[in-house]
Amino acid sequence: GKVRAPTHIVSTICDDRGEEPTYAGVPISNIIEKEFGVGDVISLLWFKKNLPRYATKFIEMCIILCADHGPCVSGAHNSIVTSRAGKDLVSCLVSGLLTIGPRFGGAIDDAARYFKDAYDRQLKPHEFVETMKKKGIRVPGIGHRIKSRDNRDKRVEFLQKYARLHFPSVKYMEYAVQVETYTLTKANNLVLNVDGAIGSLFLDLLVSCAMFNQQEIDDIVEIGYLNGLFVLARSIGLIGHTFDQKRLKQPLYRHPWEDVLYA
Ligand code: ACO
Numbered sequence: 065g066k067v068r069a070p071t072h073i074v075s076t077i078c079d080d081r082g083e084e085p086t087y088a089g090v091p092i093s094n095i096i097e098k099e100f101g102v103g104d105v106i107s108l109l110w111f112k113k114n115l116p117r118y119a120t121k122f123i124e125m126c127i128i129l130c131a132d133h134g135p136c137v138s139g140a141h142n143s144i145v146t147s148r149a150g151k152d153l154v155s156c157l158v159s160g161l162l163t164i165g166p167r168f169g170g171a172i173d174d175a176a177r178y179f180k181d182a183y184d185r186q187l188k189p190h191e192f193v194e195t196m197k198k199k200g201i202r203v204p205g206i207g208h209r210i211k212s213r214d215n216r217d218k219r220v221e222f223l224q225k226y227a228r229l230h231f232p233s234v235k236y237m238e239y240a241v242q243v244e245t246y247t248l249t250k251a252n253n254l255v256l257n258v259d260g261a262i263g264s265l266f267l268d269l270l271v272s273c274a275m276f277n278q279q280e281i282d283d284i285v286e287i288g289y290l291n292g293l294f295v296l297a298r299s300i301g302l303i304g305h306t307f308d309q310k311r312l313k314q315p316l317y318r319h320p321w322e323d324v325l326y327a
């Protein structure tokens with residue numbers, strides 16, 4: 065019989081050997097004919113599933129709402145400084161992306177992990193928060209530099225409103241809201257932030273849409289797919305900031321001495 069030489073690479077998401085590539089088995093001609101959006105393409109290439117429209121629309125909302133948050137945030141600041149140092153687009157983009165992490169934009173996976181663990185163990189919100197405090201861990205998905213009880217994050221409100229209307233269940237997000245209610249008794253800026261909203265709502269999507277088995281959900285949470293949503297979204301803004309600086313012919317940036325405490 066035929067002997068198949070062992071391959072060095074195994075790949076399961078895209079096949080480019082035929083006349084046209086297929087994304088998780090779906091030919092790109094179908095994708096175009098059926099007017100799939102970027103949410104559908106993410107579903108196919110990340111999750112290998114044809115997710116229902118309410119889910120792909122949610123993914124698209126996350127991308128749209130996290131595309132940018134002004135020039136002052138860590139990522140945009142880095143991209144702007146790099147652009148003004150005369151560097152190329154890819155360098156500017158990655159210099160911004162490299163700031164995404166546990167404090168900025170990259171708390172989505174940990175928010176999903178901690179909220180899931182606390183909810184599944186039926187911890188009362190105050191028990192969860194106090195346990196985290198004892199461990200010296202800030203609750204991922206809680207807290208913001210400029211958003212507060214009186215200056216709510218519209219992105220969070222849009223996502224919550226959409227999910228309450230369209231998701232079969234929002235139990236993890238409602239748990240995160242109860243956590244927020246408790247943290248707000250400690251300080252005004254300890255709101256549920258956009259990372260926490262996406263993390264908890266994506267959990268709700270995974271467990272309630274009936275297209276993921278338990279192993280798949282565990283893998284998604286453990287591997288950490290969800291920060292990818294922020295990375296992808298914010299790339300749009302970082303590229304925009306890079307072009308903006310070049311268009312404006314901004315000179316090399318040097319931070320002013322007056323703004324440094326030379327101690
Ligand atoms: N959980 C518990 N307590 C907190 C949290 C939190 N998530 N955030 C702040 N606090 C408390 C702490 O007591 C902190 O004191 P400490 O420094 O001794 O630990 C105190 O508030 C002071 O906090 P702030 O001065 O408001 O902190 P800062 O403005 O530097 O933090 C930040 C903002 C980084 C977002 C913070 O709240 C945090 O680390 N949150 C968790 C990570 C997270 O969700 N990041 C995503 C933010 S949204 C985005 O980037 C798109």
Ligand code: LMR
Pocket residue numbers: 130132133137209210258
């Ligand atoms: C963001 O989306 O970049 C922000 O929520 C972070 C910030 O400090 O505004």
